[in-house]
Every structure is written in structure tokens, then in C-alpha cells.
Amino acid sequence: MTPLLEVEDLRITFPTRHGTSHPVDGVSFSVARGELLALVGESGCGKSLTSLALLRLVPPPGQIQPGSAIRLDGTDVLGLGPEELRSIRGRRIGMIFQDPMTSLNPVFTIADQIGESVRAHQKVSKRAARARALELLQEVGIPDPTQRLDVYPHQMSGGMRQRVMIAIALASEPEMLIADEPTTALDVTVQAQILELLDGLRAARGMAVLLITHDLGIVAGRADRVAVMYAGRLVEEAATAELFARPSHPYTKGLLASVPRITGAVTRLTPIAGTVPAPTAWPAGCRFHPRCPAALPRCATDDPPALPVGNAHRMRCWLAEAGRA
Amino acid sequence: MTRWLVRRTLQAVVTFVVVTVLLFVLMRLTPGDPLERLAGDRQMSAEAVAALRHKFGIDQPITTQFTSFVAGALAGDLGVSIEHYPTKVSTLVLSRLPASLLLGGTVLLLTFGIGIALGVFQAVKRRSRADRWLTRASLTLYAMPSFWLGLVLAWFFGIRLQLLPVAQMHDPLLDPDASWLVRTGDVLRHLILPAVTLTAVSLAAVMRYQRTALLEVLRLDFVLAARARGIPERQVLWRHAWRNALFPVVGLLGLWLPMLVSGSVFVEQVFNWPGLGSLAADAVGARDYPVILGTAMLVSAQVLLGGLLADLAYYALDPRVRQA
């Protein structure tokens, strides 16, 4: 069976004053129906742009380069006209964003905004859309949903607003949900609730999820597969259990080591040394080599391809070839 | 809401009183008085002038003059014009009001209608060739003095091409029995040049306000979120983005509302438009204190009303203000 979503060699460029920027530079992955794929990486590695590209929402003057391919259920998303695109946005792929405080329009009520999304894809009356909005608020676990219908976004907390965003994304029963750091802006306790809600909705609806995060800690026990992104590329990809059992790329190991863990009374936190390079000037060879604790001489000159390191487990690192991973 | 409105209205009333007192005092501090000129022009005897001074009360101490002015004003009487004696100030002002309202209303409608449309267009096509040319063209017009542009337009369309009337609001030779339609058409023809002049010089401000405000909103997350859920682009632009980019423009409208009444002194003079602007200008020239004071009070009331209306509009448009 073909995957629901296939991304092949996705490249996004921006013209800048310092030359062309390549924030997403050859990303390939696929998501099966009902699967939860986690896309993990430090801030600035190109996660959000990748997710925006799936809906063709890369902000101008950014451009998806020819040669890139995005297929939804076999349909070439990059070849679609505006109306066909609209039938994917929100209808087949829903999206929620990092900051629920700014993702809702401040001048419209909750019912207005959910109803609008319902009516964007279905020919139903305003009254029916409102009834549907109420159902959705119930489904995302908002207390007193009837009272919340006519409330404005600023009258709700961040967690409640994120639930509303989820309700909006679910309005047209999409086959896939993109969640771009959906809990980063929220309190820790609220984070857990939102993640639980997403887990539940995914199970109930059999919806595929692309969960974008910089926090490997929320991935374990939740994602089916993990793709680790660094400097505009995927550097490692494996089933979640496999990745946590045998993290292979030095960057992944670094990320795992920097997940805050409470060991007895001591909190260990080992951030990866150095910073992400700028997308206008990626390092030659392996892009991680300047920060890599295990770099070989050839890493500075030769760019490693994706190499197998196990069952459906691949990474972009010469260590795979050396068999030392 | 009611408490807020009451407080806001009281504030406006107090400001109005203070402004009126200031107007009264400032006017008396400027050199010259209404009868000096009369005396010079018509070679009246000193006794006759003194008698006139006494008649108009200008020989009284300023405090006495002020109390009698306030007493009159409270009774709705703003006094009589000295220049157009014995016409009442209120009669003069009311006779000029319709012309001012017509010109000011037309200009506000055109300026905001066209300015908003062009500003939105520029924001959507930001950094395009059309955007840049519209900016240049509107700023060029903005930089022109209104009376100068008025004179140029009057010369070109009125004198060279003989297309449009350049003065007054009615054709004096028009058959007095002409139909309603003909008379309206005549007024509209007279309206074109002053209205176009004033619109042209003020358009750039509205365009810039609208362009900047919309560009700021278009960058916000909720616009991206609206697109991401498949809302049609037209709806994203007008319902989501523009609704939120309206606030600065509403503020500007409040600020400019006095234009409805005062028009532009210069443009009314150039086109001999029988409005309040030219009335005020003539009154200043003649030191016609009661008329100056009457028109100035009307304008300051308009300024305050404009601010009040803008606040009310914010209140209606923005739920965050409503809750605050």
C-alpha cells in the first residue's frame, strides 16, 4: 500500500542579502495512514518550513525547488492549482501551530472560527456549522462547551486555545494532522494534557500525525517512528523503540543526552557543543562535523549519504560504513 | 460600557470648555480689533468709533466680555457678527454649513474609499512595481500645497479645457425653474474640482496607514492559520486580515472628521466655495470676533466628537477593548 504522504528530496530556498539560503535541503520521508511520525531537531533546522511546504504555505520569497516532490495519496501536491490546494488545506491535512495565543483571530468568537472552517469545506448552514463547532469543542475536551462558543480568544487560556486550534483542524475530518511544536508555548502540565488529547484523537480517528518537536522527551512511547533533522536534512530515521535503543548518529546521541532527565536528585543536561550553522553557508562535507565529537578526517570533505544501520534504520553518517555506530 | 461612555463624554465636554476659554483669551491677545479697520477705511470720527465700540461691548473689560459671552453661549446665543451686522453668528454658520458638509463629506468618502482600496492593493502586491509607483505618485500629490494644486486644476480643467466651473457652488445663470436633476447636476459639477483637489492631497496618508497596517497583520500567525485550514484567499484577506488592519485607519478617520465641517480654508478660498472655511478666513481678516469664535468652537467640537466616535468604533470593532 502506498504511504499517505510521501516527501522526496524537498528543497526550499530563500534569496537573501548574503546569497541563497537553503534552510530545507533535500528532505525525504513518508507517513503511512494512521502513523505518528515525529520530526525532531533543534530550533532553526527547518522543521516548520518542511511542514509548511506540505500545504504549499512556504512564505514568499521562499521557494520549493524543482525536483522536490510531495505526494498525498499519490496526488502531486506541488502541481495543484489554488482551488485544489484549498481542498487539501484543512480538508485532508489539518495543521496546528506553536503559539495558540496568536493563531486565533482576536476579533472573532470561537464558534465563528470553527464554523468558518466547517463551512470552508462543506456546504452547510450557519446553524449546522455552529452545532458542529459545539461537537468539536466537546471532542477536544473543553469544559462548558456551550458557554465557550461565544467567547473571544483572549478570554481563554493558552491550553484552551490550543484545544480550539485542534478543534478547528479537525473540523473537516482530515486524514492527517500536522502539529508544529504544539506544546512548546504551554505550561508543562498543560503540555501533557494536549499531548494526551492528540494521542486519543489519533487513536479514535485513525488519523496520521506529523508531530514536530525539538524535545525528544515527548516522542518516546508516543511516536511510531522518529526522523531526526539537522541543518536542513534528515540525519537519522528509525522506529521509535529502535531509535531509543540504538541511537546511532552522533547528533541524535547528543540530543538524547540533552533531554533533561532526573536521576535521583541530580538533573543532568548535556547540550551539544556549538550552534547550528547558517543556512546560507552549510559546512562542506557532513554538516554536523564541526560539532561532532566522533568526526573522522573524511567528514570534513565528503557528504555522507543515508546509510543503513539496522532494520528500517538509516542515518547520514560515515560511522555507519565504518560499522562503528 | 455606559460608565465608560459617560466618563469619555464628560472628558470631551471639559476639554471643549477649556478650549473655548483659550480661544477667547488668545483671540483678544492678538493685535488689532474689528473696529480699527472700520475707522481707517471709512474715515469715521473718533466719537462715532467709540460709540460703536460701546455698542459692541469691546470697550468693556475682558472679564465682563467673557461673562456676557458665556451667558449668551449657554442660552444658545453666540452673538452677532460685527462685519455682517446685524446677522447672528449662528445664522451665518448655519448658512455655510451645508456647503461645508457636502464638500467635506465627499472628500472623506473619496479619500477613505480610494485610500483603503489602494492601500490594500499595495499591501497585497508589496514590493511590486505597482506598489512602488503608487507610493511615489501618492507622496508627490501629498507634497503639493492644496491651494496650488487647486489653482493648477482650476486653470487646466476650468480655463484651458473649459470643462468644469472653477468657482462657487451654483451656476448664477441657471434657470431658477430648472428641474431638481439639473440643479443637482450643477452642484456636482461645481463640487468636482475642490473635492478632487482635497482628496488628491490627503489620499497618501490613508494609503500609507492602510498599507502599513495590513502588512503588519498579514505577517501574523492567525492569517497563516486561516490559509492552512483552506479559507478562500479573499476571505483571508478581508475577513481575517483587513478587519484587524482597520484600527489605525479608523483612528485617522476620527482625526479627520472635523474636515466635514471646516473643509480646507485654502481650497474653499481658491474655489470660492461658500463653506465655513472661507467664512472663518474672512472673519479672521476682519477680526470679526464673534464669528471667529463661533466657527472655532464648531471645529473644536468636531475634533472632540471625532475622537469620541473613533473610540466608540474601536469599542465596536475590538472585543479586547470591550472587555477592558
Ligand SMILES: Nc1ncnc2c1ncn2[C@@H]1O[C@H](COP(=O)(O)OP(=O)(O)O)[C@@H](O)[C@H]1O
Ligand atoms: N520567512 C523566512 N525568510 C527567510 N528565511 C527563513 C524564513 N523562514 C525560515 N527561514 C530560515 O529557515 C530556517 C529554518 O526555519 P524553521 O523551519 O522555522 O526552523 P524550525 O521550525 O526547525 O525551528 C531558519 O533558521 C531561517 O534561516
Ligand SMILES: [Mg+2]
Ligand atoms: Mg519551528
